[in-house]
Amino acid sequence: MSKNIRNFSIIAHIDHGKSTIADRLLEYTGALSAREMQAQVLDSMDLERERGITIKAHSVRLLYKADDRKEYILNLIDTPGHVDFSYEVSRSIASCEGALLVVDASQGVEAQTLANAYLAVEHDLEMIPVINKIDLPAAEPEKTKEQIEDAIGLDCSEAILASAKEGIGTKEILEAIVEKIPPPTGEDDKPLKALLFDSWFDNYQGVIVLVRVFDGTVRAGKKIKMMATGNIFEVAQVGIFSPKMQPSEKLSSGEVGYVIAGIKSVTDTRIGDTITDVDIPAQEPCPGYKDIKPMVFCGLYPTIPHEYDNLRDALNKLRLNDSSFNYEPETSFALGFGFRCGFLGLLHMEIIKERLEREFDLSLLSTAPTVVYRVTKTGGEVIHIENPALLPDKYEIIEEPFVLVTIFVPKDFIGPILDLCQEKRGVQKNFIFIGKDKIKVEYELPLNEILWDFYDRLKSISKGYASMDYEFLGFRESDLVKLNILINGEIVDALSLIVHKEKSYYKGRELTEKLRGIIPRQMYEVVIQATIGSKIIARESVRAMRKDVLAKCYGGDITRKRKLLEKQKEGKKRMKQIGRIELPQEAFLAVLKVK
Amino acid sequence: MPDFLYVHIPFCIKKCLYCDFLSVTYNESLAKAYTDALCKELILKKDIAGQLKTVYIGGGTPSILPEECFGQLFKCLKNNFKFSDLPEMTVEANPGTVDKSKIGAMFSIGVNRLSIGVQSFNDDELRTLGRIHTSKEAEDAVRIIKNSGIDNFSVDLIYGIPGQTLDSWRDTLSKAMEFSPNHISSYELTLEKGTPLYEMIKSEETNPPSPASVASRCDFAKGGMGGFLANIKMPDEELILEMYGYAIDHLRGKGYEHYEISNFARHGFRCIHNLNYWDGGEYVGAGAGAHSFIRGFRLKNTDDIRRYIKDLNKGITPEAESTEIKRDDAIKEFIFLNLRKTEGISLAKAEEFGLNLPGVCRELIEDGHLEMEGDYLRLTRKGIPISNTIIISLFERLGLD
Numbered sequence: 001m002s003k004n005i006r007n008f009s010i011i012a013h014i015d016h017g018k019s020t021i022a023d024r025l026l027e028y029t030g031a032l033s034a035r036e037m038q039a040q041v042l043d044s045m046d047l048e049r050e051r052g053i054t055i056k057a058h059s060v061r062l063l064y065k066a067d068d069r070k071e072y073i074l075n076l077i078d079t080p081g082h083v084d085f086s087y088e089v090s091r092s093i094a095s096c097e098g099a100l101l102v103v104d105a106s107q108g109v110e111a112q113t114l115a116n117a118y119l120a121v122e123h124d125l126e127m128i129p130v131i132n133k134i135d136l137p138a139a140e141p142e143k144t145k146e147q148i149e150d151a152i153g154l155d156c157s158e159a160i161l162a163s164a165k166e167g168i169g170t171k172e173i174l175e176a177i178v179e180k181i182p183p184p185t186g187e188d189d190k191p192l193k194a195l196l197f198d199s200w201f202d203n204y205q206g207v208i209v210l211v212r213v214f215d216g217t218v219r220a221g222k223k224i225k226m227m228a229t230g231n232i233f234e235v236a237q238v239g240i241f242s243p244k245m246q247p248s249e250k251l252s253s254g255e256v257g258y259v260i261a262g263i264k265s266v267t268d269t270r271i272g273d274t275i276t277d278v279d280i281p282a283q284e285p286c287p288g289y290k291d292i293k294p295m296v297f298c299g300l301y302p303t304i305p306h307e308y309d310n311l312r313d314a315l316n317k318l319r320l321n322d323s324s325f326n327y328e329p330e331t332s333f334a335l336g337f338g339f340r341c342g343f344l345g346l347l348h349m350e351i352i353k354e355r356l357e358r359e360f361d362l363s364l365l366s367t368a369p370t371v372v373y374r375v376t377k378t379g380g381e382v383i384h385i386e387n388p389a390l391l392p393d394k395y396e397i398i399e400e401p402f403v404l405v406t407i408f409v410p411k412d413f414i415g416p417i418l419d420l421c422q423e424k425r426g427v428q429k430n431f432i433f434i435g436k437d438k439i440k441v442e443y444e445l446p447l448n449e450i451l452w453d454f455y456d457r458l459k460s461i462s463k464g465y466a467s468m469d470y471e472f473l474g475f476r477e478s479d480l481v482k483l484n485i486l487i488n489g490e491i492v493d494a495l496s497l498i499v500h501k502e503k504s505y506y507k508g509r510e511l512t513e514k515l516r517g518i519i520p521r522q523m524y525e526v527v528i529q530a531t532i533g534s535k536i537i538a539r540e541s542v543r544a545m546r547k548d549v550l551a552k553c554y555g556g557d558i559t560r561k562r563k564l565l566e567k568q569k570e571g572k573k574r575m576k577q578i579g580r581i582e583l584p585q586e587a588f589l590a591v592l593k594v595k
Numbered sequence: 596m597p598d599f600l601y602v603h604i605p606f607c608i609k610k611c612l613y614c615d616f617l618s619v620t621y622n623e624s625l626a627k628a629y630t631d632a633l634c635k636e637l638i639l640k641k642d643i644a645g646q647l648k649t650v651y652i653g654g655g656t657p658s659i660l661p662e663e664c665f666g667q668l669f670k671c672l673k674n675n676f677k678f679s680d681l682p683e684m685t686v687e688a689n690p691g692t693v694d695k696s697k698i699g700a701m702f703s704i705g706v707n708r709l710s711i712g713v714q715s716f717n718d719d720e721l722r723t724l725g726r727i728h729t730s731k732e733a734e735d736a737v738r739i740i741k742n743s744g745i746d747n748f749s750v751d752l753i754y755g756i757p758g759q760t761l762d763s764w765r766d767t768l769s770k771a772m773e774f775s776p777n778h779i780s781s782y783e784l785t786l787e788k789g790t791p792l793y794e795m796i797k798s799e800e801t802n803p804p805s806p807a808s809v810a811s812r813c814d815f816a817k818g819g820m821g822g823f824l825a826n827i828k829m830p831d832e833e834l835i836l837e838m839y840g841y842a843i844d845h846l847r848g849k850g851y852e853h854y855e856i857s858n859f860a861r862h863g864f865r866c867i868h869n870l871n872y873w874d875g876g877e878y879v880g881a882g883a884g885a886h887s888f889i890r891g892f893r894l895k896n897t898d899d900i901r902r903y904i905k906d907l908n909k910g911i912t913p914e915a916e917s918t919e920i921k922r923d924d925a926i927k928e929f930i931f932l933n934l935r936k937t938e939g940i941s942l943a944k945a946e947e948f949g950l951n952l953p954g955v956c957r958e959l960i961e962d963g964h965l966e967m968e969g970d971y972l973r974l975t976r977k978g979i980p981i982s983n984t985i986i987i988s989l990f991e992r993l994g995l996d
């Protein structure tokens with residue numbers, strides 16, 4: 001039975017056309033009617049559609065009648081290309097035997113092409129190179145092939161030339177999937193062993209989990225056990241996505257589908273866990289995933305304090321759908337009760353915040369993002385600081401995270417890129433040509449330096465042609481200091497940051513200046529100071545407001561005046577009160593504006 | 596029962612550039628039809644009012660009405676309303692629409708107070724505002740009124756006009772002083788959305804005009820059509836504050852009492868009608884767009900002049916929006932209206948609302964934004980210009996949403 005199943009992911013650098021290829025495959029196999037079809041149809045989240053990027057991996061089952069006249073079940077997983085979501089790629093890869101490696105023929109191999117290809121190699125996936133966008137005038141399929149062979153060592157003699165836009169190569173892709181990707185090897189008679197690779201909360205059905213069955217079968221009525229958590233459930237329904245949710249009798253070995261099992265609490269499931277039979281459990285679980293560690297942290301606070309419980313509930317539910325972020329309660333003098341949350345990058349942070357606000361109808365305030373620091377206290381105890389305000393006054397050693405940054409760039413732009421890395425305290429580790437025109441350079445850099453404007457500058461220096469990827473190397477000692485911001489003499493903990501000593505004066509000055517621009521004039525003068533230790537390094541002030549409009553009030557139109565006052569009052573609600581001063585939300589993100 | 600009556604006359608010769616009052620271009624037949632309708636409304640409302648202490652005919656430009664319309668209106672008032680002794684009867688008049696005979700006629704039918712919309716005695720400023728008159732015509736109008744023997748008139752001025760300087764404001768004030776008016780209103784120019792002045796200023800903020808276009812604009816303006824002289828922008832707030840401060844000091848020095856944020860009067864010449872608004876009193880309004888406050892409801896007649904006339908011709912009261920003033924809103928009104936008066940809020944009255952004002956505004960007092968004197972809490976000189984902010988802070992402190 002499982003001989004006619006093929007499980008594969010579509011992987012690529014961002015924007016190389018994965019979701020559009022998925023569209024063509026869905027269309028060609030008739031999974032969706034023309035009426036149901038829309039561009040990047042698998043990008044079903046509003047946020048994905050608005051931004052035109054894939055954020056979550058999406059899986060769908062296709063039925064394909066191949067040239068050999070047999071019918072195949074194809075389980076496709078479309079993955080995101082942005083580096084912040086590479087966790088989604090690794091989850092998807094673990095449930096497949098093969099992958100389409102898509103490369104944009106006008107861009108060639110880029111950083112995430114390589115990173116994602118390596119993930120596939122690690123999992124022994126059969127990779128099929130697909131050169132996409134050959135319709136573009138700037139397409140250079142031959143060069144692209146050469147780069148793939150050079151950088152990845154993947155034979156491209158049979159690479160498929162495709163244009164997802166014009167539907168070129170769709171059939172060739174489907175045939176290659178059937179021919180080249182091996183069928184799953186599991187056996188239906190063995191004890192159930194299924195990898196839980198995604199889950200989400202549905203208001204009607206409770207928790208829904210997505211699984212890849214390796215061995216055995218799962219059907220309604222079966223008692224299952226989560227191997228890591230030990231929780232036991234009875235299966236209520238199983239089914240597949242085609243791409244609509246469709247119940248089926250059972251999921252057999254090799255298949256991908258969903259399981260609903262009366263899982264009520266979101267804490268009962270863990271992505272990467274293995275589902276097995278209660279009575280005859282599998283010998284050992286699936287390999288699961290590497291634990292990934294968030295690199296970027298920020299505080300999230302409800303703008304309305306009594307929404308704290310709703311926020312906790314929302315975080316709980318969202319975490320079910322994205323296990324790559326984490327959160328812990330924290331309290332701020334300035335902002336009250338909230339959570340310190342960890343993310344894989346800035347885009348990830350932005351997306352999670354937005355999803356919380358949209359999907360759970362919350363209004364949130366976020367503090368400036370920071371990396372995590374490792375601090376050895378005077379007694380020898382080692383702690384991790386995810387919130388700069390919590391850095392102790394005295395410590396032995398402070399270390400910051402370093403990453404290995406891989407940059408792909410056409411050789412014409414290499415000069416300024418090297419300068420940029422130098423400026424950001426980088427140490428060059430590697431420099432090689434990929435094909436004739438592309439260069440791959442590797443640098444060791446402090447994560448903190450690449451978090452803010454690095455990517456934007458890289459893009460603008462290279463007219464958009466450079467791409468980058470990074471991986472965590474470890475913590476290294478650095479000359480770091482804590483910069484505090486005082487508003488009218490009081491430290492605002494949510495504005496503290498840890499900065500490199502050499503740049504601290506500059507940062508302090510820039511930050512106070514930015515804050516002066518952001519904080520509106522109010523009844524009292526607002527004095528903004530930046531301090532390091534007890535030393536004031538910068539000072540700005542916002543003069544007290546001298547006047548508002550003395551609108552007339554005659555002719556008996558009193559209601560209008562009242563409404564005007566109420567409107568002005570409403571505007572103030574969106575501000576955070578700190579002592580007598582009101583800070584707008586942007587103030588907490590001012591540091592992002594400091595270059 | 597309300598003892599105060601407001602009557603709205605929504606006609607002007609030409610719309611001023613900053614105007615957001617309800618007013619349309621005057622035409623005689625419309626004005627006559629309107630006066631008929633107004634009289635019908637007054638008759639319908641005659642039993643709502645008590646013994647009138649004031650009648651205030653505002654606009655628009657009430658002085659534009661022909662004498663016979665005034666006659667008709669006043670006859671209707673006299674025949675249908677009861678009056679207290681010596682009621683205050685105000686008419687708003689604009690330069691360029693009054694002459695000796697009209698003023699004389701008004702006084703003969705009972706008008707005893709005039710409020711003259713001079714706005715400025717500077718021709719450039721008048722053009723910027725798009726007024727129909729020159730400073731000379733404004734002087735003439737005030738002189739006619741002064742010479743007619745009436746002592747209760749107000750000269751209404753505007754400060755904060757684009758292009759205005761502290762000197763030109765001083766000149767306008769001293770020109771006003773030459774006529775020794777017993778009342779002066781001095782309003783800050785507010786830019787109202789949708790007015791031509793607003794659009795002009797906003798567009799020049801985004802694209803400053805070239806010197807050439809400014810020059811041609813000057814030529815245009817000199818042709819007397821109204822318009823702008825130079826690159827037009829609002830004076831900066833420090834200058835506006837200086838103008839305001841100058842008016843207060845100067846007028847006080849000349850013996851005027853600064854009795855409301857924007858109003859000054861010699862002893863015994865405060866505007867009783869307007870004080871009633873600030874005291875939170877009831878009033879009846881008649882005319883298109885007129886407001887009333889009766890038994891806890893604030894009402895506003897339809898803005899649509901033709902609709903207004905039509906309704907009354909059918910014998911029904913004109914359509915009106917009504918807002919019930921519930922407890923919280925009543926408290927808010929009590930606070931912001933009373934704070935407009937320099938005398939301030941009576942603490943005894945505040946207590947009737949269950950408000951403990953001294954308790955919640957200690958900080959505001961310490962900072963010098965509010966002060967207490969006797970039974971009254973009032974804005975200080977420092978507090979007046981940011982009264983909105985202070986009022987909002989009071990709302991918050993009182994837990995008013």
Ligand SMILES: Nc1nc2c(ncn2[C@@H]2O[C@H](COP(=O)(O)OP(=O)(O)OP(=O)(O)O)[C@@H](O)[C@H]2O)c(=O)[nH]1
Nearest residue numbers: 014015016017018019020053054081133163164165
């Ligand atoms: N000209 C041309 N444009 C294409 C082709 N395939 C995709 N595109 C366009 O490329 C852009 C990116 O396509 P997507 O399918 O969203 O790319 P993706 O790889 O899924 O992107 P992420 O999920 O964000 O990593 C869209 O504007 C597509 O219309 C192609 O074959 N030719």
Ligand code: SF4
Nearest residue numbers: 607610611614616655
């Ligand atoms: S005179 Fe008064 S009501 Fe008439 S248009 Fe000018 S500002 Fe408006």
Ligand SMILES: [Mg+2]
Nearest residue numbers: 018019053054
């Ligand atoms: Mg996509």
